[in-house]
Amino acid sequence: MKVAGKWFTARCSPARPEIVLGVIFLAIFISIVAEGENRENTQNFVLNTECPPGFRLLPGGTCQLRTLYDHYNTPEGFFGLRANLPEHRAGFTPEQIDLGRYLFFDPILSGNRELSCAHCHHPDYGFADGRPRSMGPGGDGVGPERHGGVELARAAPSLWNVGFKRRFFWDGRAANLEDQARGSLFSETEMAQTPDGLTAALNNVPTYRQLFQDAFGKDAENNISVDLVLRAIAAFESSLISINSRYDWYAHGDESALTLKEQLGHNVFRSFTTRCSDCHSPPLFTNDEIAVIGAPEPPGHSMDPGLERYSTHWQHRAAFVVPTLRNIAITAPYMHSGALTDLHDVIKFYNDGRGNAISEHDKLAIDRRVPRDPRLTKEEQIALLVFLQTLTDESMMPRIPHSVPSGLVIAQMKKR
Amino acid sequence: MQKLRVAIFTLLTAGVFVSSHAAELVVTDGGSIMQAVRAAKPGDTIKVMPGEYKETVYVDKNDLTIKGVIVGGKWPRLEGNDELSDGFLVAGSNIVIENFHIANHRSNGIMLQGATNFVIRNNVVEHSGGNGVYGIFPMAARNGAIEYNVALGWLDAGLYCGMCENVDIRFNEFYDNGSGIQVENSHNVLVEANATHDNMNGIAIVMITGWKIKTISGIIVRNNILYNNNKPNEVPVDSVFSLITPGTGVFVFGADGTIFENNVFNGNVTAAIVITDHRVATERGLIAIDPETDPNPDKIQVLRNLYWNNGMAPVGYVKEYVEQRAVGTGKTLADIVAIGGGSNNCLSEPKSVTAIGTDDWTICPDDLSTQDVQTMRLQDPLPIVEIPLEEKGEFVYRAVCSGCHASGLRLIGPNFDLVRQVYKGRPEALAEYITSPTKKYPTYPPMPPQDYLPEEVRLEVARYVLEMGRDG
Numbered sequence: 001m002k003v004a005g006k007w008f009t010a011r012c013s014p015a016r017p018e019i020v021l022g023v024i025f026l027a028i029f030i031s032i033v034a035e036g037e038n039r040e041n042t043q044n045f046v047l048n049t050e051c052p053p054g055f056r057l058l059p060g061g062t063c064q065l066r067t068l069y070d071h072y073n074t075p076e077g078f079f080g081l082r083a084n085l086p087e088h089r090a091g092f093t094p095e096q097i098d099l100g101r102y103l104f105f106d107p108i109l110s111g112n113r114e115l116s117c118a119h120c121h122h123p124d125y126g127f128a129d130g131r132p133r134s135m136g137p138g139g140d141g142v143g144p145e146r147h148g149g150v151e152l153a154r155a156a157p158s159l160w161n162v163g164f165k166r167r168f169f170w171d172g173r174a175a176n177l178e179d180q181a182r183g184s185l186f187s188e189t190e191m192a193q194t195p196d197g198l199t200a201a202l203n204n205v206p207t208y209r210q211l212f213q214d215a216f217g218k219d220a221e222n223n224i225s226v227d228l229v230l231r232a233i234a235a236f237e238s239s240l241i242s243i244n245s246r247y248d249w250y251a252h253g254d255e256s257a258l259t260l261k262e263q264l265g266h267n268v269f270r271s272f273t274t275r276c277s278d279c280h281s282p283p284l285f286t287n288d289e290i291a292v293i294g295a296p297e298p299p300g301h302s303m304d305p306g307l308e309r310y311s312t313h314w315q316h317r318a319a320f321v322v323p324t325l326r327n328i329a330i331t332a333p334y335m336h337s338g339a340l341t342d343l344h345d346v347i348k349f350y351n352d353g354r355g356n357a358i359s360e361h362d363k364l365a366i367d368r369r370v371p372r373d374p375r376l377t378k379e380e381q382i383a384l385l386v387f388l389q390t391l392t393d394e395s396m397m398p399r400i401p402h403s404v405p406s407g408l409v410i411a412q413m414k415k416r
Numbered sequence: 417m418q419k420l421r422v423a424i425f426t427l428l429t430a431g432v433f434v435s436s437h438a439a440e441l442v443v444t445d446g447g448s449i450m451q452a453v454r455a456a457k458p459g460d461t462i463k464v465m466p467g468e469y470k471e472t473v474y475v476d477k478n479d480l481t482i483k484g485v486i487v488g489g490k491w492p493r494l495e496g497n498d499e500l501s502d503g504f505l506v507a508g509s510n511i512v513i514e515n516f517h518i519a520n521h522r523s524n525g526i527m528l529q530g531a532t533n534f535v536i537r538n539n540v541v542e543h544s545g546g547n548g549v550y551g552i553f554p555m556a557a558r559n560g561a562i563e564y565n566v567a568l569g570w571l572d573a574g575l576y577c578g579m580c581e582n583v584d585i586r587f588n589e590f591y592d593n594g595s596g597i598q599v600e601n602s603h604n605v606l607v608e609a610n611a612t613h614d615n616m617n618g619i620a621i622v623m624i625t626g627w628k629i630k631t632i633s634g635i636i637v638r639n640n641i642l643y644n645n646n647k648p649n650e651v652p653v654d655s656v657f658s659l660i661t662p663g664t665g666v667f668v669f670g671a672d673g674t675i676f677e678n679n680v681f682n683g684n685v686t687a688a689i690v691i692t693d694h695r696v697a698t699e700r701g702l703i704a705i706d707p708e709t710d711p712n713p714d715k716i717q718v719l720r721n722l723y724w725n726n727g728m729a730p731v732g733y734v735k736e737y738v739e740q741r742a743v744g745t746g747k748t749l750a751d752i753v754a755i756g757g758g759s760n761n762c763l764s765e766p767k768s769v770t771a772i773g774t775d776d777w778t779i780c781p782d783d784l785s786t787q788d789v790q791t792m793r794l795q796d797p798l799p800i801v802e803i804p805l806e807e808k809g810e811f812v813y814r815a816v817c818s819g820c821h822a823s824g825l826r827l828i829g830p831n832f833d834l835v836r837q838v839y840k841g842r843p844e845a846l847a848e849y850i851t852s853p854t855k856k857y858p859t860y861p862p863m864p865p866q867d868y869l870p871e872e873v874r875l876e877v878a879r880y881v882l883e884m885g886r887d888g
Contacts, residue, residue, distance in 0.1 A: 054815040068811050071803045075581065077628035078556045080530015081476055081507040082801060244815055246868045252803055253477070254870035255454070267474055271501040272523035272549050287628050290704065313705045315698065365701030367626065368656045375522075377499075395816045 079281035092235035100236025111192035127159035132338025163238030177234035207405035265387025296357035484515030496521030534560035618642030625706035633673030693756035809876030
């Protein structure tokens, strides 16, 4: 038997409290019932040789994502109900993806050996952390309960479907997954690691030396390099796919997949009254472009310059990458610094018209597509809200490892 | 010829279903067009009798003709009352919408998003308050015809073609709008034989930043008549289209690859044609600065148009520009005004045209003509994609089931061998089980319900699971 244990728990779409509870029970069951079978618990780490759900193994040994959207034939850049997804970042083997999963959950990556990627991008919070702004080293806990550390300026974005993106970080300063991971790993306020510290820590763990060789062969023979670490993390992140929501089944032709109220919300979403779909373009629900929307900052926070920090143009002040709305209902709070608590707040922000959340002296080039005065009725606002909830899908959720090769404590959620 | 092709096309697509069950559904005054859309099957025709219809008709399915019936001069009328956002909202393929009077929608009379093989014909689309956005709005729409329509009273434009491909816009009339027609970030669009008059601007060809589609090319503007487009620009000053100068027949904003041939320009007080780069807008923050977009209008060809009495009273920044240039040249009015950057642009008859800012333009070759282009629509319609049920079943199997189940091996749930044993020959029962699973075995965690899947897909995936055993 080659498979080391599959890593995907099933979740329902949309997420419901009973399902979340189910997942917690499920985790308990696995740890109790499947103990004898689970090689992770034996400290005998073996990488998965099968591609993640939704992927197929190509003859060359790498995994390729297959979705129903592959059937459509739209030219690049087009969007709509039945359009292709953007190109997906491919080229990773099952072993590389699975190695990335261990690294993702392993606090050995951080300078103080306490923080893993999952501390701010946790599966239980839609691969974000449920916090208005993330918390770096020095704190304790995971997700909203995390405390005692230094708060960052921005919120952790969800990682669902990042394999389709070409701009990373809120300000879009990274162009690929590796550069994003590098940025957070070696940031003093985030994982506070150094390149030498990272390679020393990993090379010191015999299991990792073995696993890197299993995943990368000769490239990892003598040394685990920073580049290989980043590549493995990118491989895992590219496997986080959410494309099986009720909305998707509506798009593929099942009218009954959405209620009439949700269909009304869909119409509100794509209408020029709101222009949501201009930027949050289906099927990915983002165009992955840069936009200034004039979102509020939390009380006491000055305006985040966004892309302007890396640009010579004032028009890039408070410019951020358009986030995907896939799984948006489970990734509150919202906006780059978490100033909006829930989706009601977000809809109110847009419905109050462009520029309502900035002061008169803030000279911002607010994107022309931010609606001027949508005047949505109460019914339309509720319909829009319920439509956004149809974009929830975690059916391809990867499994959280029970332990990681470093033996350090992984990010566990308390009961929600 | 084109009409013939449309007719053949319609026959062909209809013909496929005539043999099965093409039906005609009739909606009468007081009824709901949307109900008919829901009931319709591919290939059906919905006939709508005269009357008033207060609903947004959205068409996400394929292959429907929705046709107004005009009786004694009375039309079916979609009334928005300035409350509904849209009259028609179309995302399907092979959709025909014709003979409707569509009025007073807050956003658009007819909006297409991602639609293909469409025909929008013989509709009157208006906004009496003048504050709707676009009359007809094909967005990311491909291979279609917009013909014999009238659009009036729309704040931004009578027709807006955004990110269109292979579209013919012909024989329409646009008046009393912001722009008559706007074409944005599109490819292969024929704008022919339209009358655009008494708008703020006749026709605007624009390249806008911030979209994933970052180019525009293959636009032909031919045989149109553009006159008296002198309304004030009423869009708010922070709107991108506040940059369109009133009194212009044609306004080109950073767009490439557009040919203007054999149009008639008359009585447009700023100029017949104004061409500008992006700077007028980026300086004011009206559009995003996008390093991936070329801000200059290139490869513009202006061929053999008729100019009569344009440019006599320019306004806005065009006026300033003309006045600056007038010093020393004596030119105080112009048919064509080019502002800012741009390259490889040409003009066919420079001596008979008054032009300002075109010093680096060349004379177009004599034989340059678009006469070989009859249509921009595709010879064959784009295929309608219907994903086979087996593919849907297999997708669910691979993406969802295989996360917890495998053959010959225990993962999270029971292995498939056990499932096959229990449900052998009973896919319906398995489909029912996965819809609302109950806990069956004490040593396995409960399975999450798969009720979000279409019924037919649940059955298909159940079959798939049960039949896998047969293949070994």
